[in-house]
Amino acid sequence: MDPLTAIGIATTCYEIGAKMIEVCETWKEADREVQERVVIIESCWDRTKRQVDFMLRLTSIMDDDQRRVMDDLLAQLNRSLSLAIDIIETVIRRDSLTRPSLLSFGSRAKKASWVWKKSALDDIMRDLERWQRRFDPSWFLLMKIASPVVDSELARARAADGRRQGPATVTENPLTVAAGLRNVLSPNLDQARSLILPNSPMEWLVIPFSDAKAARRVSGSDTRWYIVDTIEVGPAARARDVSRDVRLLATKLAQADPLAFGLLNCKGVMAIPRRTPYADPNASPDAGSPQHLGLPSPPPYPRSPSPSQRDFSHFQFVFRIPDGMEVLQSLRHLLLNSDEHISLSQKMRIARELAKAVNYVHTFAFVHKNIRPESVLCFEDPDGSRSNVFLVGFDAFRAADAGTMMAGDMSWDRNVYRHPLRQGDDPADRYRMQHDIYSLGVCLLEIGIWESFVEYTSENETPPGGKQLAKFGKSYYQFQAWMKEKSATGGRQGSTTFLDSLAFKLKDYLVELAHTRLPPRMGEQYARVVLSCLTCLDDDNEDFAGLEDSASDDVVAVHFIETVMKLLDGISV
Structure with missing residues (x-):
């Protein structure tokens, strides 16, 4: 499909989308639950428009495979929006046919109308979110195109988007996240200097059957819990290459939106020199601690080594835990301890999010080399209403274009x-x-x-x-x-x-x-x-x-x- 045809399909999508939003706006006077759904759909459509606008400006530099995928995605969007209009019109017709002739039935009819609208909006949200899941991986892959056109269009789009405030998440700021991703695909190692964290005593919590551990600082004002992923520098390893790849990966993961990429956001890296004593992460838990899983605090660390220092024992990636996610277990722990009749929807959610995380490791130009259930963390919020899966266990990773051991x-x-x-x-x-x-x-x-x-x-x-x-x-x-x-x-x-x-x-x-x-x-x-x-x-x-x-x-x-x-x-x- 040529660019003009793609623009034509996108224009049709915009017209249908505008009609969808116009009708949804009229439903904001309904009950609170309907209002919340309308706001979510409006936000989703706003994000979709901005991303499609940007994608269309890059059609001339896409290769045939990329253009074919994007054409297919536009056609899917057209179908999803057309289905949304059909759903809305069905509700409108049903609403008009059941209007009561007697005042005494008014509250019952109004309640029925709200139920129909909530159901319709749920269907629309589900279709738009499914399309967005399919679109995002190919859209972010466009950031890897080696062309100044991408940079100029990003600058243009972000300038128009400059009025937007808030954290750089894909939901709120897709172009900001895309620009950050592109910026770190070929980073200067100097960018990683700010990510070298001072070594300090940590309180540790074991995550059963996981390659990672939870930890927080013993002293200081920052008492938040983090996920710590340890990268060993074995005696046969090429220490200089490992150090370089660690800093490159940390720089890239510092741009990761966890919920969008399935990769935890990196706060920084602690580089532990061989001569530095540190707590054994495999030591027995301190039964006297409140958590009964915490490891003994290590002795004080000396000043952090400079990034150029090569004699490291290991590196520790420090990852932020997404807000609201408090219940944590590894996928291996789930497999070993949960009921074999776990729901199909939960299995599908884990499978999709794990595939997404693997895709974005590759988008960041790395290979993982250690994908197994011990490398997968499953988070839930306290009431179990939301769950997410993240890939850790970067013990054997390397840059995709680097040599292999x-x-x-x-x-x-x-x-x-x-x-x-x-x-x-x-x-x-x-x-x-x-x-x-x-x-x-x-x-x-x-x-x-x-x-x-x-x-x-x-x-x-x-x-x-x-x-x-x-x-x-x-x-x-x-x-x-x-x-x-x-x-x-x-x-x-x-x-x-x-x-x-x-x-x-x-x-x-x-x-x-x-x-x-x-x-x-x-x-x-x-x-x-x-x-x-x-x-x-x-x-x-x-x-x-x-x-x-x-x-x-x-x-x-x-x-x-x-x-x-x-x-x-x-x-x-």
Whole structure:
């Protein structure tokens, strides 16, 4: 579709949207709940218009894939708005047909009218929010286009948007967030200096079965709780590269809108030199603390090392906790401890938000390398009315264009989430975005069947004060039984070692689980998403077909948005 046609469709959308808002305005005299819904729809439509306006000004510099995706999204918006008008007109007709002829029925008819309006507005909000979820990933991907046109149009749009106040959230300030994202895609390391935090004693809270911990300062005025994600600098690691990537990622995540990106906003990083004593995060909890989970406070830290210092033991990302989110647990904890009959809507919410977070890690030009339930935090507000999922566990991350250490290990609890070519002590393939997509597929499979692939030792099986350790469990032994049943001996074609054979058999086993156990539980479309992720590097994969090893990260991202995120959002529950 050429730019003029796109503008024509957008103009039609604007006309329909204006009609929708005009009618909704007349409903503001209704009860409070109707008024609240009208305000939300007005805000959503205002944001949509600003983003579409900006997108249209970039059509001339989009590549064919991006233009095709945007054309499809505009057509979807047109359908959603047309449906909104139909819903509104149905309510208006019903309202006029049921007006009472007797005054005594007036209050009952008025109450019925409010109910119809609330229901109609709920349907409209749901459709607009679903469209926005599909639009945002492709819209933010436009910020990666290397063209001065993007910068000039952002400057122009933000100048017109300058009257807007408030925090830089996607809901209120989408162009401000987009500009911040573009600004940090190729940051100068000097930008990260303000994010180097002073090392100070912390009170720690263990998050069961998580790669991250909660912490707050022991002294000072800031008593808020934060999420702390630790990045170890192993003896074999290239310390200079790790230090650079840590500062780059911190700079980028400082621009993250948590609710929009599924990534917590970064307050800063504490760089811990090797010579500095610090509290062991695996030490036994201090039973005397009020929380009964807090770790002993570490001894005082010396002055923070400068960003140029290289002899670090580890880095600690300090992430802000979103307002109102107080109930916290890891996805692994949920899988191990919640009822197997967890609602389908909750499973779909976790799946969608996890896929969103993986997408935005890639938009920020990083690969995660550690996507598993221990790296996923699930937050709820106190009354359980709102929940969100965030991806942490950046222990092995690196910049997407950087080299890879080609290092691994033999642990089941990690290898079950790794592509066969990334398993073992000496992985056969360099890490790329598709390997994150494979790991996501394993997590989505686990969420779909709601069965933890990893189990942990109980308190009785660990030394006093020791950390619970991952162990072989039900899923591992089911895999062993499956191999025995298949009488699988020798390696697959192209594999030369026992590990190659075992790794690919594990992948085959997971693919079979997705074929057999997912459709009855989650439906055919969810199963297709999982299978697409698990086979994203296979030659016969239909959704990622034609992607060569040299395919750019942005091309991979477009395919991911179209085949994974779009399909997940299209599932109705």
